[in-house]
Amino acid sequence: MKKMGNLSKFVARVLVLALAAGCFTGCGKQDDGNVELSVGNWPNAEAEPKRYEIYENRKAEFEANNPGIVIKPDEWKYDVQTFLAKAEGKTLPDLYYTHFTEIKKIIDGGYSANIKDALVKFGYYDKIDEKMLKLIENKKGVFLLPTSCYTLGLALNLDLLEKAGYVEEDGTPKAPKTLDELVEVAKAVTEKTGKVGFIFPTTNNQGGWYFTMLGWNYGVEFAKNVDGKWQANFDNDDCVAALQYIKDLKWKYNVLPETTLVDQNECNKQIASGLAAMGFAPAGQLGQMLVNYKMNLDSVGYSYIPAGPKNHYTLLGGACIAFSNTATEKEIEAGLKWLRDAEGVNPDLDDNYKKTAEESVNHSIESGNIVGVIDTAIWNDKSDVFKYRSELHKEKCNVNYNHIRLFNENKLDIHPEVEICAQELYGLLDACIQEVLTNENADCKALIKKAAEDYQRNFLDYEN
Amino acid sequence: MKDNFKSNAKKSISGWLLILPSILCVYFMIVRPQVLGIAYSFAKMKGFRIIGFAGLDNYVRVVKDSLFPKLLFNTFSYTFWSIIIGYFVPILLAIVLNEMVHFRNGFRIMTYFPAALPGVAVMMLWYFLYYPDASGLFNMILTKLGFKSYIWLQDPKWVIPWIVLPMTWHGSGATALYYFAALQSVNRELYEAAMMDGAGFIRRIRVVAFPHIASISLLFLVKQIIGVFSILEQPLQMTDGGPNNASMSLGLQTYKYAFVQNKPQLAMALSVIMFLILCIATIFYFKMEKKLSDNM
Structure with missing residues (x-):
């Protein structure tokens, strides 16, 4: 009987220790020279198999070309109901997507890192369209980067x-x-x-x-x-x-x-x-x-x-990315590289941009989406990417162009x-x-x- | 004395360790959020971060909001209609279940089935039943019967009862099972004795069944008031509080403060106000519960 009592005590203590260990196990960042970057909006393998495959391929290629950067997929998509809790709990992905309508809330709440230095370093800052810059910049810095707008x-x-x-x-x-x-x-x-x-x-x-x-x-x-x-x-x-x-x-x-x-x-x-x-x-x-x-x-x-x-x-709307306010300088730079090489967020027309733009357009065609609508540019007229993208959309347009011509040719x-x-x-x-x-x-x-x-x-x- | 304390502590440490997980759960899941919620309601906040002490400013702002009287009225209106529409339905269902001789199991499953559906699905289902054009099922029936189609959820005067109806459909089955269990505990000999005395169905229900479920029905009344008073999901899903705030509730406003306007401190202040109003109902509930346990 006493043995049983000792056994119960032992089991109880082990359980408590296990619970405590579970509670206090942190998810701290390791500083071994590698940068681990969690990227939000990652497609779900079952819901969007084609897009998932594209993203997994991009990840493999990116990691091969950028040793020392590890991309950690995160399926969390911006959601008003969970955003604040995640932001305060410091569990946002390092790189997350949001909408233009949320920009003020994010900047005012201090939920995104200042990326102005990194944007200057990458040569992006001067190429951001002025009306976009007004949305994402204040006296302290630049806190988001538009990725698409409409x-x-x-x-x-x-x-x-x-x-x-x-x-x-x-x-x-x-x-x-x-x-x-x-x-x-x-x-x-x-x-x-x-x-x-x-x-x-x-x-x-x-x-x-x-x-x-x-x-x-x-x-x-x-x-x-x-x-x-x-x-x-x-x-x-x-x-x-x-x-x-x-x-x-x-x-x-x-x-x-x-x-x-x-x-x-x-x-x-x-x-x-x-x-x-x-x-x-x-x-x-x-x-x-x-x-x-x-x-x-x-x-x-x-x-x-x-x-x-x-x-x-x-009205102007669109999507932009933000880096969580816990992101380090290295993570921000890794994130901008990811955006440039894998997502085509890049004011410079290079082979990478062309590749990702074409991949996105082809995916839109395959999934039955419309291609051909040309919207507003994120980058100013010093950038060739808008011209390239517009031409690509015209070339790959999968509807009678006249159906959408009025929108494309009348910019308000x-x-x-x-x-x-x-x-x-x-x-x-x-x-x-x-x-x-x-x-x-x-x-x-x-x-x-x-x-x-x-x-x-x-x-x-x-x-x- | 010291040795005695040590020995007692040693003896009871396993017990404390065993309840520690529960204490942590209660602390993190119940006590901490409630205490923090009350603290936030007195704070100046930036997002979810406290930046200063606001005193009663948040409360003043919430109460001075031009929408507040309407919210209060609507919330009481939800409670009123939920009692009118929803309170007696489970009792009736339980009596029917209790009196049924054939197909009792089938009817019991049918009664409980809506409760097994997710709340969101129920509201979506009824949203489409209520659809105000010819494609809504209710309007199809109305037009087949020769009536004009009706705007249902878009009628500001009646939108609250129309929201309460699917809530009743969804929730009454589960409550009916409680009543049914209470009715099952009634000694069959009482029914037989009443029948021998010439009591018909209605009289049997009145003199035998009702006294047995009176206590539990009082508890359910109070629980229903508490539950419906914090109504949020149903108007959010069906009308978003419209038309023109006709179906906005205090609960939905807390959601809007926290997640649309990004002012959790106001959501917390309003929640505390709701909490105080509900305290009265809860005190009543505990008194009723005590009375019930004393009678048992």
Whole structure:
């Protein structure tokens, strides 16, 4: 019996020691001269086998060419729900991808390393486009690096537009050039096909985000800085007119879908499945329509954002990379090498860039994605890569080029995003849009007045 | 004295070592997050980093937010509708299960089946049933019956009951099994005696079954209030709080503060406010539980 007691004690102590060992085992970085770089967004072998294979090959080749650098794949993708916890827990990949809309949050929170010295050393700093640099730089340094960017355009279902008589013989869509024309085209589609003429997201702050663009084109500036104090600046007739435009689409022209609470995903689905003819979307969303919702490649069209009564702006979005704030100088340099050699993030047109660009384009074609849409450049005009990439996309274009020509050939001015409490503003505007789309008697003036007051009282006053 | 202490400590060390994993789990999973949550609610923060003491500023900001009264009203509204729609359903299901002679096992599985589905799947399923155009199942039925189609989740006046309905569908099966277990413990002779006295079905339920489940039903009422008061996932998945914040809840606002607005300190302050409101319900719950155990 006593033996059993001793045995229990021994087992208990071993268990506790094992637990303690498990708890205190760290994941410290070893300083043996090698650099181990964890890279986020790594494709999953089962979900994306082709992309996974490409990345594994790139990793093998990169490690062979760069002895001393070990790439550690990490499948974590940027996610608002897990980002802060990972950032505070210091468990972010050394190199992670994020979106333009998150840049401010990441820089303000100090969750990315200053990479300015490394960018200068690699000769990248002077070649970054000025409008990009404004987003990623502050007085202390440069904290992210854009890898791809897009402007918002008008996604089209050409089958529906053709039925409504809005496609030229050569396949060029007679896409609306102004917001008034958008109403005409949408009405024609609804009358002739019975389908939805236009779809506009209203949830997840996406409606508010797109609405700011509509507002700029009506002449609105949502916030202004007066003597260092931020003021809400959209309680005016222009903004009311922009909201009234959305309201009229629903109640006066009846060209919006019956369902009001929709996000970008739902918009993609409706356009892809031929339920809606037009919707604002970044070019990347065309891929979602094609790959996720099996839209026919020949049915996809893409044009530029229609002009408003006062301006003609579009929104800028995109992806960028950040190095975790624990990344060392060596890791940052290794990361820039990886980006240059394996991911084609490089302002200099070399064989590596050409190889990775071609590989990406071929992968897009194989996976049924659209190739041919030419978007905004990350690098300024001192760089040849944008020209090369544009030519490559034209050459490998897998749709009738006329379907997307309007977007490629009409580059609009980009309006910078609202500088302060942008997500909060989008949330308030989402609510206004939802109200005018569910309530025929909604008072646009009162809604805008309340949204401006709430923006000031709930958010800006705390920033001032 | 010292030797005695040493000897006692030596004797009990194995016991302490054995419970150490549990203590660590409770500390890291329950105590630490709660204490830190309360501490964060009084802090100035940058991301999840404390940069100073804010006193009651976070609380003032949360309460002064123009949305706060609506959030409070909506949250109570969720609780109200969950009681109206969802409270009696499990009791009815349990009574039906208890009274069934044939297909009892099959019906029990059917009753429990929705509870086995993941919450996200349930909400997505109902989202499509509610779809406001002709492709929504409910609208298909309405139009077949000659009625106009209806906007369901986009009706600001009724969006909360429409969200509560799938919650009831999802959750009532599991609760019904508790009631069913309680009903199973009722002595069959009581039913037989009631039947011999000429009691019909309704009377049997009223005089025999209900007194047996009265205590447990009170506990479930309090648990339901506590559970629904922190509702978050359902409106997040089905409406994102819309239309025009008609389905926003305090729980969903904590999520938005923390993950959309990147202000965890406000999320924590709001959580503490919710915690205080729920404390009242919890005190009530413990009193009820005590009463129940005293009666047993």
